[in-house]
Amino acid sequence: MSTTMLSYIKKDSKIHNLTGATKLIFFILWTLASMLTYDTRILIGMFIVSIVIFKISKIKYKDIAFILYFILFFLLLNNIAIFIFSPYEGANIYGSKHELVHLFGSYWVTSQQMFYQFNVTIKYFSVIPMALLFMVTTDPSEFASSLNRLGVSYRISYAVSIALRYIPDIQRDYQDISFAQQARGIDMSKKEKFTTRIKNSSAILMPLIFSSLDRIDTISCAMELRAFGNGKKRTWYNSREFKKYDYIAVTIGILIFITSLCMTFKNGSRFYNPF
Amino acid sequence: MKVKHMIIVPLFSALVIIGSYIQIPIGPVPFTLQTLMVVLSGIILGSKLGMLSQLIYMLIGLIGLPVFSGGKGGFSAVVSPTFGFVISFILIAYISGKIIESSIKNLKLKIFLASFIGCFSSYIIGIPYFFIIFKYILSNSIPFYKVLNLTFIPFIIGDLIKVLVATLISISLMSIPYIRNFTKS
Numbered sequence: 056m057s058t059t060m061l062s063y064i065k066k067d068s069k070i071h072n073l074t075g076a077t078k079l080i081f082f083i084l085w086t087l088a089s090m091l092t093y094d095t096r097i098l099i100g101m102f103i104v105s106i107v108i109f110k111i112s113k114i115k116y117k118d119i120a121f122i123l124y125f126i127l128f129f130l131l132l133n134n135i136a137i138f139i140f141s142p143y144e145g146a147n148i149y150g151s152k153h154e155l156v157h158l159f160g161s162y163w164v165t166s167q168q169m170f171y172q173f174n175v176t177i178k179y180f181s182v183i184p185m186a187l188l189f190m191v192t193t194d195p196s197e198f199a200s201s202l203n204r205l206g207v208s209y210r211i212s213y214a215v216s217i218a219l220r221y222i223p224d225i226q227r228d229y230q231d232i233s234f235a236q237q238a239r240g241i242d243m244s245k246k247e248k249f250t251t252r253i254k255n256s257s258a259i260l261m262p263l264i265f266s267s268l269d270r271i272d273t274i275s276c277a278m279e280l281r282a283f284g285n286g287k288k289r290t291w292y293n294s295r296e297f298k299k300y301d302y303i304a305v306t307i308g309i310l311i312f313i314t315s316l317c318m319t320f321k322n323g324s325r326f327y328n329p330f
Numbered sequence: 331m332k333v334k335h336m337i338i339v340p341l342f343s344a345l346v347i348i349g350s351y352i353q354i355p356i357g358p359v360p361f362t363l364q365t366l367m368v369v370l371s372g373i374i375l376g377s378k379l380g381m382l383s384q385l386i387y388m389l390i391g392l393i394g395l396p397v398f399s400g401g402k403g404g405f406s407a408v409v410s411p412t413f414g415f416v417i418s419f420i421l422i423a424y425i426s427g428k429i430i431e432s433s434i435k436n437l438k439l440k441i442f443l444a445s446f447i448g449c450f451s452s453y454i455i456g457i458p459y460f461f462i463i464f465k466y467i468l469s470n471s472i473p474f475y476k477v478l479n480l481t482f483i484p485f486i487i488g489d490l491i492k493v494l495v496a497t498l499i500s501i502s503l504m505s506i507p508y509i510r511n512f513t514k515s
Binding site (some may be wrong): 217221267 | 332337338339340341343344345363366370389390423480495498499503
């Protein structure tokens with residue numbers, strides 16, 4: 056990993072100022088809406104809306120570029136796998152078949168299959184910006200308090216925020232250890248034999264795990280000295296009250312979800328069929 | 331639970347997340363260290379805490395953070411064919427932990443069994459889930475041998491390698507009393 060993974064990016068924007076609970080509820084509604092439909096018009100609309108919301112957040116493209124390329128790579132693999140194992144799924148769904156290009160053997164590219172896989176792709180595209188946005192605009196501490204508000208035990212919700220805080224730390228440890236070991240001659244690239252690379256990965260993993268475990272005692276003692284876990288409930292420094300924009304956002308999420316349901320199922324099918 | 335345990339559990343959740351991004355370049359099949367980290371969480375934390383660490387990992391992914399394989403996240407992951415393998419992480423950690431907690435005397439044998447059985451137990455949930463999602467959600471009745479070709483056969487060698495690496499690492503780690511007794515105190 057040569058680029059920083061996702062982590063909270065502090066900025067002052069309307070998206071940042073929503074509570075974590077609001078963003079969680081909105082994201083669940085958004086995901087369900089995207090998941091339930093294959094209606095191309097809805098998916099494209101959701102994609103456009105997600106780009107607009109992304110703009111409002113003031114997050115820069117380069118802040119998320121690495122993880123975005125990673126996701127797109129797997130999306131490509133996914134599309135290839137769909138075609139290889141079910142090249143006529145689109146023809147089955149849309150009830151007709153227009154063969155465009157013959158590839159090999161029994162594999163033809165059909166316009167129906169391309170349309171079907173376009174829907175699968177745009178479905179990803181409508182959700183990806185919101186998923187990335189959720190992580191980079193939500194303070195882990197405030198998010199833990201939001202989970203607690205939604206009914207999750209504060210120990211569990213705090214464990215979630217601790218896990219989120221660990222990610223950049225462990226990633227930095229991994230890079231430091233990897234560079235140090237490479238400076239000592241450990242080679243993980245393709246130049247080395249396979250068995251040697253496996254052995255070399257242990258040279259990185261062992262200190263990674265040790266450095267991770269090393270902090271446990273320090274953190275747990277510090278927290279116990281501060282009386283963490285003594286009570287059944289706790290207050291939250293980073294707690295944030297629902298405000299006007301929170302209610303607006305949740306309402307918009309509900310409207311989008313209901314609109315998606317109505318448009319999808321009034322036709323009696325999840326698929327928008329232009330053929 | 332103790333504060334100490336509450337600190338180490340999300341640590342392993344984070345290690346699983348990091349593990350999905352650490353790739354060792356071998357051949358066409360993606361080889362990440364995610365499953366390795368899941369096995370380690372079961373061996374080091376034990377069955378209950380290990381299972382909890384994977385529950386937290388799954389919770390983080392389900393609420394939308396892109397931590398599942400391939401950067402996926404959100405509730406829609408539930409209808410992804412490969413989500414069964416995420417559920418199986420809970421099973422892997424639990425089984426690995428249970429074997430470590432058993433009364434077998436030979437520590438090295440115990441660790442190998444925990445790694446091997448834990449790693450391959452993911453297919454108990456992963457393969458049926460994959461088949462069901464394809465059949466009922468994606469409306470695509472692919473035959474079972476194709477499911478095996480997609481989910482099992484290409485990964486056997488990679489999984490055996492992970493078992494070996496997990497065993498070697500765990501033997502070294504568990505030979506240290508501090509780590510072996512970490513979650514018992």
